[in-house]
Amino acid sequence: QINKIIRPSLNRKHVLFVTTKMFSHKSLVNGMRDTASAGPQKFTQEFIDKQVEEFEVGKRHLANMMEEDPETFTQEDIDRSIAYLFPSGLFEKRARPFMKHPEEIFPKQTAIQWDAKGRPFHFLFYTGKQSYYSLLHDVYEKILAIERHQDKMRNKGLFTSDTKQILLTGSRWLLKEEIEENLVENISDQDYMRLIQLMEKLLSMPYCSLEKEFILKFRKQLEVQSSKYEIPALQYDPQGVAFSVADGRRKTAKASITLRDSGSGNITINGRNYLHYFPVLQNRVQLMFPLLFVGMMGRFDIEGSVEGSGHSAQAGALRLAISRALLSFVSEGEVEKMRQAGLLTADPRIRERKKP
Amino acid sequence: MNLHKLSSRLCPTVSKFRHLHIQSSGQQLEAVAVETESTEPNPLSVFRTSEQNPTYHSERHTGQYYTLPPAHIQKLFPHGLPPRFQLQIKTFNEGCVMVRPPVLELISYLKKADYSKPPLRYILYGDIGTGKSMSLSHALHYCYTQGWLIVHIPDAHLWVKNCKELLPSSSRPSRFDQPIQASQWLKNFKITNEGFLSKIKTTQQYVWTKRESTEKGQPLGVLVDQGVNRMKSSSDVVGAVLRELRLQAGGTTEGEGAFKLAVAVDGVNALWGKTSLKKEDRTMVCWCKPEELTLIHNLRKMMKNNWSGGAILTALSQTGSLFKPQSAYLPSELLGEEGFDNMEPFVPVSVSNYNEKEFESCYLYYLERNWLQHPHSRSEEGKKELIFLSNKNPSILERLCAFL
Numbered sequence: 216q217i218n219k220i221i222r223p224s225l226n227r228k229h230v231l232f233v234t235t236k237m238f239s240h241k242s243l244v245n246g247m248r249d250t251a252s253a254g255p256q257k258f259t260q261e262f263i264d265k266q267v268e269e270f271e272v273g274k275r276h277l278a279n280m281m282e283e284d285p286e287t288f289t290q291e292d293i294d295r296s297i298a299y300l301f302p303s304g305l306f307e308k309r310a311r312p313f314m315k316h317p318e319e320i321f322p323k324q325t326a327i328q329w330d331a332k333g334r335p336f337h338f339l340f341y342t343g344k345q346s347y348y349s350l351l352h353d354v355y356e357k358i359l360a361i362e363r364h365q366d367k368m369r370n371k372g373l374f375t376s377d378t379k380q381i382l383l384t385g386s387r388w389l390l391k392e393e394i395e396e397n398l399v400e401n402i403s404d405q406d407y408m409r410l411i412q413l414m415e416k417l418l419s420m421p422y423c424s425l426e427k428e429f430i431l432k433f434r435k436q437l438e439v440q441s442s443k444y445e446i447p448a449l450q451y452d453p454q455g456v457a458f459s460v461a462d463g464r465r466k467t468a469k470a471s472i473t474l475r476d477s478g479s480g481n482i483t484i485n486g487r488n489y490l491h492y493f494p495v496l497q498n499r500v501q502l503m504f505p506l507l508f509v510g511m512m513g514r515f516d517i518e519g520s521v522e523g524s525g526h527s528a529q530a531g532a533l534r535l536a537i538s539r540a541l542l543s544f545v546s547e548g549e550v551e552k553m554r555q556a557g558l559l560t561a562d563p564r565i566r567e568r569k570k571p
Numbered sequence: 572m573n574l575h576k577l578s579s580r581l582c583p584t585v586s587k588f589r590h591l592h593i594q595s596s597g598q599q600l601e602a603v604a605v606e607t608e609s610t611e612p613n614p615l616s617v618f619r620t621s622e623q624n625p626t627y628h629s630e631r632h633t634g635q636y637y638t639l640p641p642a643h644i645q646k647l648f649p650h651g652l653p654p655r656f657q658l659q660i661k662t663f664n665e666g667c668v669m670v671r672p673p674v675l676e677l678i679s680y681l682k683k684a685d686y687s688k689p690p691l692r693y694i695l696y697g698d699i700g701t702g703k704s705m706s707l708s709h710a711l712h713y714c715y716t717q718g719w720l721i722v723h724i725p726d727a728h729l730w731v732k733n734c735k736e737l738l739p740s741s742s743r744p745s746r747f748d749q750p751i752q753a754s755q756w757l758k759n760f761k762i763t764n765e766g767f768l769s770k771i772k773t774t775q776q777y778v779w780t781k782r783e784s785t786e787k788g789q790p791l792g793v794l795v796d797q798g799v800n801r802m803k804s805s806s807d808v809v810g811a812v813l814r815e816l817r818l819q820a821g822g823t824t825e826g827e828g829a830f831k832l833a834v835a836v837d838g839v840n841a842l843w844g845k846t847s848l849k850k851e852d853r854t855m856v857c858w859c860k861p862e863e864l865t866l867i868h869n870l871r872k873m874m875k876n877n878w879s880g881g882a883i884l885t886a887l888s889q890t891g892s893l894f895k896p897q898s899a900y901l902p903s904e905l906l907g908e909e910g911f912d913n914m915e916p917f918v919p920v921s922v923s924n925y926n927e928k929e930f931e932s933c934y935l936y937y938l939e940r941n942w943l944q945h946p947h948s949r950s951e952e953g954k955k956e957l958i959f960l961s962n963k964n965p966s967i968l969e970r971l972c973a974f975l
Contacts (some may be wrong), residue, residue: 480959490962491898494969503959512955 226491226558247430273314288501290315305358336392346398354413357429361422368422379424388414393435444559446542459543460526463536465562468524470532473494478516484533485520496528505558506537509545535561618932618939621668625678625713632670634928636936639666639712645713649759651725653704655969663940665775669929673922674706678713680918681882682713686831689876692914695886697922698900699968703886704837706922710884714833720767721817721882722834722873727841728891730866734848737859741780742807746865747850753805753866757798760812767830768792774818777811779804791815797966810869817873820880832881834873838888844873844909845894874913885914927962933965937972 216379255328274293278285281296293314303311328345329335339345339352368374389397390406402410416434417423423430447459457476464468482489482502493499506512512547538558553559620635623629628637642665644652652660660666677693684691696704715721724730730752740746761768771791778784779801785794791812798808820832836842841861848859861867874883887905889895899905902919925933934954947953953956961968 298659452812487898488962490967496960500961503956506959507952512959 258324260326263317267460270314270317277314305542308566323396325399344398344400344402344406346400347402347410350398352412352416353414354410357426358413358417358420361417361420361425364425365420365565376421378421381417381418381424381427381430383434386431386436389433389435394433400569444539444542457544459540461536461540461542463532463534463539463561465531465535466524466528467564468521468528468532470519470521470529471535472517472519472533472536472540474544475516475518475535476544476569478481478514480513480515483519484515493526493530495526498526501530501534505534505541505553506516508553508556508558509541509549511544513542531562534558573636605843618935619667619691624716626716628670628675628678630672630675631673633675634669635934636667636669636932639668641666643712643715645762646765647763648722648723649762650755651711651723651759652708655966656705656708659694659969663942667936668705668709668712669702669933670709671702671706671929673702673920674709675760677706677710677884677920681710681713684862684882686880687786687805689879690832690834690881690883692874692876692883692917693885693920694902694914695884695906695918695920695922696900698903698924698964699889700964701922701924702965703888703922705965706920707835707837707886711833711835714831714835714882715763717831718817719831719833720820721763721879722813722832723763724756724836724870726888726891727836727838727867727870728888728893730864730897731841731846731861732848732891732893735846737850738803740806740865741804741866745863747859747863748803748806748849749863750802750805753809754799757805757809757812759796761792761795761799768795771815771819771830773815776777777807779807787810806865807876809866813869813873817878820878823847832878832882833882833884834881836870836874836890837886838894839874839885839914840895840905840907840910842867842874843907843913844892847893871913925968930958930963930968933968943972943975948972948975 235513274288275285276528277293277296279428280300283292297312297314301312305311328337328340335341335348337345339348342348365374388411391402391404394407394410395401414430414525417426436465447461448456449459451457454476461469463475464470473530476512484492489502493502506515519533519536521533523529524532535558538553542553542559545553550559618635620632620637622637623640625637626745633795644660652666654898656666673695677695682693682694695706697703711721712725730749734749734752736749736751738748738750740748769790769792773785773787773791773794776784776787776792779797783797783801783804785797787812794808794812794815798805798812816832820830831876843861846859846864847862850857850862850863862871874885878885887900887902889897889900889905892905895905902914902917903911906914934943938949942951945953948957957968957971961971
């Protein structure tokens with residue numbers, strides 16, 4: 216987050232190309248034009264070059280506006296600055312304003328593939344899927360290269376099977392749609408499977424680490440669970456009774472509880488018994504659910520304080536707080552089950568603004 | 572060991588059944604002769620007892636249900652039982668009441684009290700839904716089986732709110748009458764105490780209108796009929812009836828007409844609270860105060876302990892009360908300053924939620940009556956859920972089980 220007050224300087228005209236919508240593969244409806252038969256909208260290379268130039272200029276303007284160094288202004292910095300200058304409360308992240316490189320915005324298009332005389336540039340043009348087949352050729356070329364390397368090592372007597380293996384955990388093969396996007400042409404399911412099989416064959420060879428970069432181009436990193444919640448530590452009070460403290464939130468309600476072991480199922484909220492605080496049955500069911508799920512119903516004493524919002528949101532906040540506090544009393548497998556049951560997920564729904 | 576041999580010498584035939592009871596408690600010797608308890612260790616009726624008479628209920632019966640005889644229900648409680656309990660009687664075809672420690676305490680006080688002195692005032696207080704009205708009904712059943720005369724006001728709050736007709740009193744200018752409530756109450760009083768109506772005689776003459784009056788020495792029944800037939804003067808009749816009962820409760824004058832008087836009021840905090848009845852006074856409309864209502868005024872006189880030969884059993888009630896917060900349940904909070912001063916000194920009896928044994932027997936009772944239809948409610952898990960959701964509060968548990 217940006218901590219300094221930004222005063223946009225008034226002596227220069229800052230023009231930024233900020234868009235809110237990715238261009239989709241639909242042609243612009245313009246009067247009587249036949250929209251169905253016209254294919255994806257074509258942008259000329261000059262147009263795209265101009266866009267790239269404008270983007271670079273705009274990036275420098277933005278950096279100057281934010282009083283940062285234009286040379287080392289990365290895409291992350293751009294995103295941060297745009298979010299600061301154009302704050303948006305829309306829930307859909309894709310609808311918010313953004314400024315990205317034109318290559319990410321405009322779909323990739325194939326350039327003209329034959330020369331003035333009508334002779335195609337690529338030798339595989341007449342296969343119909345020239346980039347796909349050329350990719351297959353490349354992969355096979357690499358397989359052959361590795362086999363030759365293997366023979367060389369065997370001849371020298373230095374052949375070992377336990378060479379450095381490529382780490383594949385935490386990543387997956389690119390999907391068919393993603394490969395289509397890279398190759399800028401359509402491929403069928405069988406083609407995609409053939410490609411993956413060939414890559415697997417490449418991976419199965421001992422010396423595949425030589426082509427590590429090439430293979431990783433076709434693997435996509437899976438997102439790491441970034442917002443992972445830490446299990447609160449189990450504390451012991453002077454009598455030796457275990458207890459844990461946790462918080463929970465729902466809408467605008469904030470709850471904080473202390474879960475004590477070797478109790479008898481008493482629950483006190485804001486100093487009052489839970490039967491008096493939540494006369495509605497549904498709220499008490501919400502409180503009961505985490506304990507019921509884990510099967511430790513009469514074991515704990517709960518002391519909680521909650522404020523804000525309405526009774527239902529307070530019950531939801533307490534429920535989340537109880538589930539989080541239970542994590543420290545429960546085994547790993549149970550934690551996973553609780554996560555799948557949705558007990559540990561904070562409910563993201565909040566009140567939507569009024570629209571005319 | 573000695574006890575066992577002693578009891579087997581006393582009643583050799585039933586010694587093998589008594590064996591069970593001796594192991595549980597050592598007080599069997601005097602109880603053996605009097606009790607008519609079922610001795611089969613039937614697991615289903617662990618929560619039931621066949622001891623119908625509240626006189627003999629003791630700590631051994633806590634948590635167990637006893638059946639109210641239908642004849643008694645009709646006579647004693649034409650209007651007296653809480654409405655949800657009346658529905659339950661209709662559904663289950665029997666009225667079963669649980670024996671609980673507060674009532675046993677109350678009954679033991681009633682047994683030990685000296686009735687030549689002014690009456691003791693007992694107040695049943697507790698959280699909402701813990702069973703104050705039910706306990707009052709149980710204690711009243713005891714009084715009825717002992718042959719007392721019952722004056723039962725099922726809910727005093729009904730007399731301070733939602734009255735359709737409010738007439739200026741015929742006898743006193745600044746008071747208001749409630750003819751419908753008064754005549755209704757007199758009808759029910761008649762049903763409950765039919766036996767006494769012919770025995771008690773009026774001590775003075777009461778003049779109702781120019782043409783109607785009740786002479787001295789007439790049986791009480793005539794007075795009551797006067798009130799039932801003539802709606803206009805029914806509130807004053809109520810006052811007269813209460814006065815007569817107060818004067819004659821000790822039974823000092825006639826040896827035959829000696830009776831003990833039990834005054835039972837549920838929702839006694841209504842007597843000193845506010846009303847929601849409006850009076851049209853000149854051009855302004857303002858709220859009635861409770862003492863401006865004839866019925867309330869007479870009832871307050873009843874609450875004083877300037878008579879003898881009976882007991883005053885009362886229960887507080889927040890649910891029907893006007894202008895009182897829901898968290899208030901102590902006598903000082905609900906009665907207010909004036910009420911507390913009037914009722915002092917009193918014997919407070921606290922009623923609380925079920926403990927585990929009582930909850931267990933309530934649960935078994937519902938199971939036996941096939942009231943818990945959901946298959947999950949029969950399992951241990953289901954029982955734990957019920958405990959949690961109701962926090963062992965009797966009324967919440969009853970409402971919860973109603974839709975299971």
